[in-house]
Amino acid sequence: MIKTDIAVVGGGPAGLSAAITAGVTGARIVLVDDGLELGGQLIKQTHKFFGSEKQFAGIRGIEIAKNMINELKEMKNVDIYQNSTVTGYFEDNAITILRGENEDIFDKVYAEKIIIATGASENMLPFVNSDLPGVYGAGAVQTLMNLYGVIPGKSILMVGAGNIGLIVSYQLIQAGIHVEGIVEALPTIGGYLVHASKIRRLGVPIYTTHTLKYVYGNEHVEKVKICAIDKNYEFIDGTEKELDVDTICLAVGLSPLSDLLWQSGCHMEYIAELGGHVALRDENMKTTHDNIFIAGDVAGIEEASSAMLEGKIAGLNAAESLNFKIEDFNQLNVKLKSELAELRANPLSEKVKQGIKKALTNGMRSASC
Amino acid sequence: MRIKKHPILDFPEKEKVKFTLDGNELEGVKGEPIAASLVAAGVEVLSRSIKYSRPRGFFCAIGKCSSCLMKVNGIPNVRTCVTKLEAGMKIETQKGKGDFN
Numbered sequence: 001m002i003k004t005d006i007a008v009v010g011g012g013p014a015g016l017s018a019a020i021t022a023g024v025t026g027a028r029i030v031l032v033d034d035g036l037e038l039g040g041q042l043i044k045q046t047h048k049f050f051g052s053e054k055q056f057a058g059i060r061g062i063e064i065a066k067n068m069i070n071e072l073k074e075m076k077n078v079d080i081y082q083n084s085t086v087t088g089y090f091e092d093n094a095i096t097i098l099r100g101e102n103e104d105i106f107d108k109v110y111a112e113k114i115i116i117a118t119g120a121s122e123n124m125l126p127f128v129n130s131d132l133p134g135v136y137g138a139g140a141v142q143t144l145m146n147l148y149g150v151i152p153g154k155s156i157l158m159v160g161a162g163n164i165g166l167i168v169s170y171q172l173i174q175a176g177i178h179v180e181g182i183v184e185a186l187p188t189i190g191g192y193l194v195h196a197s198k199i200r201r202l203g204v205p206i207y208t209t210h211t212l213k214y215v216y217g218n219e220h221v222e223k224v225k226i227c228a229i230d231k232n233y234e235f236i237d238g239t240e241k242e243l244d245v246d247t248i249c250l251a252v253g254l255s256p257l258s259d260l261l262w263q264s265g266c267h268m269e270y271i272a273e274l275g276g277h278v279a280l281r282d283e284n285m286k287t288t289h290d291n292i293f294i295a296g297d298v299a300g301i302e303e304a305s306s307a308m309l310e311g312k313i314a315g316l317n318a319a320e321s322l323n324f325k326i327e328d329f330n331q332l333n334v335k336l337k338s339e340l341a342e343l344r345a346n347p348l349s350e351k352v353k354q355g356i357k358k359a360l361t362n363g364m365r366s367a368s369c
Numbered sequence: 370m371r372i373k374k375h376p377i378l379d380f381p382e383k384e385k386v387k388f389t390l391d392g393n394e395l396e397g398v399k400g401e402p403i404a405a406s407l408v409a410a411g412v413e414v415l416s417r418s419i420k421y422s423r424p425r426g427f428f429c430a431i432g433k434c435s436s437c438l439m440k441v442n443g444i445p446n447v448r449t450c451v452t453k454l455e456a457g458m459k460i461e462t463q464k465g466k467g468d469f470n
Contacts, residue, residue: 034432036402036451046377060377083451085432121433133413133426140430140450148401149380150409151370152427175372219424220413257433 004030004079006318007095007111009086009260012040013304014296015117016068017311018318019078022115025316025324029078030109032097034085037147038072039065040119042304044142046174047167049305061304062146089114089264093291113291113318116261117311120254120275120297125159128214134221138168138251145175153247157224158182159212163191163303165251169199172249180245183210183226185233192348212248213240221246256298264289273355274300280361283337284317285310288361293318300359302352309340371409386456402430403449403460404437415439415449416463439463 008019011033019031037043045061056064072078084099094110122137124130136144136152138160144150156177158169161184169179182199187209189196196206207226213235214225228239255276262268266279267288278300279287286293293314296307313336320329344353372380384399390412397406404415404427414424415437428436432451441447442459445467449460 034451036453121431122429131418131423131425133415133424136427137429137434140428143430144405144408144427145372146378148398148405148409149372149375149378150405151372152408174376176374220426 002030002079002107002109004028004109004111005322005324006030006113006115006315007032007109008115008117008315009095010040010117010119010296010298011035011038011080011082012117012119012296012307013042013065013068014119014298014307014311014314015040015115016042016065016072017308018115018117018293018295018315019311020068020072020075021312021315022319022324023072023075023078023315025319025326026077027319027322027324029075030081030111031072031078032081032084032086032095032099032109034083036083038069038080038082041139041142044139044146045167045304046146046171056305056308064304064308086260089260095260111291112322113293114264115293115295115311115314115318116279116298117295117307117314118257118260118298120256120301122250123253123255125212125250125252127212129217129221130215132215132217132221133219134217134246135215135248135250138164138249141247141249142168142171145177146171151175151177152249153221153245154178155180155245156247156249157212157226157243157245158249158251160184160251160253161186161189161191161196161206161208162251162253163195165249166191166195166199168249168251169204170195170202173199173202173204179204180243181226182206183212184208185211185229211235215248221248224248254297254301256301258298261287261292261294261298264292266292267361269359271300271355271358273351274359276301278355278359280359282361284333285314286317286321300352300355302349306340306343306352309336309343312336313340370411386454388454388456388458388460390460391462397454399456400453403439403441403447403452403454403458404430405450406454407449407460414462417465419465422464438467440467443469445469 005027008031042065213227216223261279295310295314386399416425432448440461
């Protein structure tokens with residue numbers, strides 16, 4: 001049995017920030033992460049961040065992760081359980097974990113407050129032979145090439161021209177891998193145009209209003225057929241085009257990994273703008289469950305900079321609710337929230353802002369369930 | 370295959386270890402995910418689906434999708450994308466639900 005003040009589930013950008021912010025107040029922290037390495041998706045992000053300096057603009061994701069991990073490891077009141085999976089939430093405010101080198105030690109962690117920062121999983125897309133080897137999620141491609149230096153394939157079709165699709169395409173080219181093209185179902189490119197023009201200059205075509213229709217192959221991807229689609233997302237006859245690729249990279253969005261929140265009885269709502277089912281929360285990232293906070297993609301699909309700010313807000317407020325002494329708490333809390341608002345003050349964040357409006361409990365009575 | 374030159378990242382030489390896949394000896398990098406070493410060695414099929422025995426490859430890399438479940442040292446359903454490779458490991462392509470035989 002492990003006892004702690006605050007348990008943080010997930011060691012990505014949101015969880016690391018939450019643990020550091022709460023840890024600084026003196027609270028005892030247990031951070032649990034199921035990956036082989038801490039840092040979540042940050043440790044594969046070789047690109048420099050956008051936005052303001054406060055939000056690490058100009059620094060590569062891998063560097064941000066390294067700094068946070070080092071800071072956290074130096075904190076004596078923080079225990080980190082890596083390669084450990086949280087298997088459930090129990091109503092005596094405990095989570096169970098499987099830990100140890102072989103994930104074969106079962107432990108119960110009692111925590112006064114729990115911060116859930118589990119992130120998201122990649123969305124799938126239906127097409128013929130979507131299950132063949134050679135069809136990868138974009139995160140998996142990043143893991144293979146940026147973390148381990150492994151080449152996933154020789155010729156890639158990217159599906160999705162949002163920021164992830166564009167950035168991973170560029171990373172593939174940096175790794176010396178041929179990108180045959182990018183298909184995007186929408187009529188416009190979803191990601192930053194800076195990324196899109198960089199890729200176009202390198203000769204990679206971006207096919208908007210196109211989708212992947214068919215994948216050929218028996219044991220692995222051998223060839224694909226893409227097709228234009230109309231307003232109702234129906235295939236347009238006679239527009240098919242075959243491309244020679246051996247690998248497909250899916251960057252068609254993410255869904256919050258919200259299992260623990262469902263289990264804990266938090267009020268959940270389907271909010272399309274946030275990527276799926278999310279827990280309702282107040283402005284301090286507290287859910288309708290008095291002891292549970294959320295941060296990062298599990299609170300709504302966004303990106304690493306906002307995840308880190310949400311993590312700080314959740315960590316700060318979780319510690320404050322346990323009466324840990326924080327100098328200038330109010331000032332700091334207001335500052336973090338205004339930094340988050342500043343970060344979202346751009347047209348690409350419009351959708352997320354609408355979603356967050358729907359997810360805010362404003363005045364809703366907080367119930368311990 | 371592995372990346373040889375990269376404009377941003379360095380991939381220093383790491384300790385190589387030998388292991389077997391369905392009895393055939395392969396070489397991989399100690400401590401990296403088993404599935405990453407398999408992809409680097411050109412292995413695409415990691416498991417076979419339960420009903421139609423369709424091939425399954427590397428997909429999510431975060432231990433969530435079950436596409437990479439393999440038999441490792443006699444234990445079935447090991448998530449090879451989040452399990453470290455060690456010298457002498459006996460890896461087998463998993464068929465269906467897997468078994469201990």
